[in-house]
Amino acid sequence: MDLQHKRAETNGIRLHYVTAGSGPAVLCMHGWPETHREYLVIMERLSHRYRFIAPDLRGFADSDKPFSGYEPRTIAADMLGLLAAEKVERFHILSHDLGGPSAVALAYLAADRALSLSTIETPFFGLDYPGYVDPRLAYWHLGMHMNMDVTRFLIEGREEQYLRHFFRDFAYDPTAMPESEIQVYVMQMRQPGNLRASLNLYGYIPQMAEQTRELTAERLTVPMMAWGGRSSFGSHCVDSARAIAANAQGGVIEECGHWVFQERPDFICAELDRFWGGHG
Numbered sequence: 001m002d003l004q005h006k007r008a009e010t011n012g013i014r015l016h017y018v019t020a021g022s023g024p025a026v027l028c029m030h031g032w033p034e035t036h037r038e039y040l041v042i043m044e045r046l047s048h049r050y051r052f053i054a055p056d057l058r059g060f061a062d063s064d065k066p067f068s069g070y071e072p073r074t075i076a077a078d079m080l081g082l083l084a085a086e087k088v089e090r091f092h093i094l095s096h097d098l099g100g101p102s103a104v105a106l107a108y109l110a111a112d113r114a115l116s117l118s119t120i121e122t123p124f125f126g127l128d129y130p131g132y133v134d135p136r137l138a139y140w141h142l143g144m145h146m147n148m149d150v151t152r153f154l155i156e157g158r159e160e161q162y163l164r165h166f167f168r169d170f171a172y173d174p175t176a177m178p179e180s181e182i183q184v185y186v187m188q189m190r191q192p193g194n195l196r197a198s199l200n201l202y203g204y205i206p207q208m209a210e211q212t213r214e215l216t217a218e219r220l221t222v223p224m225m226a227w228g229g230r231s232s233f234g235s236h237c238v239d240s241a242r243a244i245a246a247n248a249q250g251g252v253i254e255e256c257g258h259w260v261f262q263e264r265p266d267f268i269c270a271e272l273d274r275f276w277g278g279h280g
Helices: 036-046 072-085 095-107 139-146 148-155 159-169 179-189 194-198 205-215 234-246 265-278
Strands: 004-010 012-023 025-029 052-054 090-097 114-120 224-229 248-253
Touching: 004 072, 004 179, 012 036, 012 072, 012 148, 025 036, 025 072, 025 095, 036 179, 036 265, 052 072, 052 095, 072 095, 072 224, 090 095, 095 114, 095 205, 114 265, 139 148, 148 194, 159 179, 179 194, 194 265, 224 265, 234 248, 248 265
Parallel strands: 025 052, 025 090, 090 114, 114 224, 224 248
Antiparallel strands: 004 012, 012 052
16 A cells, blocks of 8 residues: 655645545544544555545644634534645545544535545434434543543543553454554654644534534435444444435444444445445
8 A cells, every 4th residue: 555644734724644545535534532544444455446535633643733623614624625635526535433523514515525424433412313312421531521621631641541441441352453553542642732632522522513413404415324333332323324314324333342443344344345336
């Protein structure tokens, strides 16, 4: 795989991103505490068929870490500028975890350009449908991380212990995330400003909920696929997708937790390839 590191000026900030492969474009939006690296396993398997563009989102790793602008519409605008820098007109969207709300916003804001939207293990805030449960009720860390300064005080200096807990406890197989990857994420979280900036994805959950509620007042016309791990979000992801989109598919992955790309790479790559191939 020929992986290229690049930087682009977009929406008033500078983003670091990687590209790989050729074919229809796939924009990849990561979650917390990960970076573009979480998509390397997907790129290695599918870059012979697709052109991947995977940024470190604002606040993370080698991208700028502004003090504001972490609501979905703003991050979606970041992505539109990145796509312009890469001269991409039509594209698929792939997201994981808290990259999902901004990916949904991007699909709405660029509905005439987005070929598809895939949300993997994504919490959906601000929805209202029968059986919907706000993820803040089910996951202790969401409320804690929203208190960004207290969380920074508790984690700083203990990044390795804390992130290893996340990667092991939120997995079905606690050894699924390689130790080498954990060490890279620990190093990046220790970069100046990274911990506090990245926690903005949680600090902005109220704005995520408000903007998602506003956007989803109308049905999403972009084809949508959503998967959740049985040991993590379960059916929350696909149930939310069906509440949002006119055309939604997906389900629950058995024997899988939150880190789907590392835990079930064969399954998710096959599903993504099938889905993208049907919406080219």
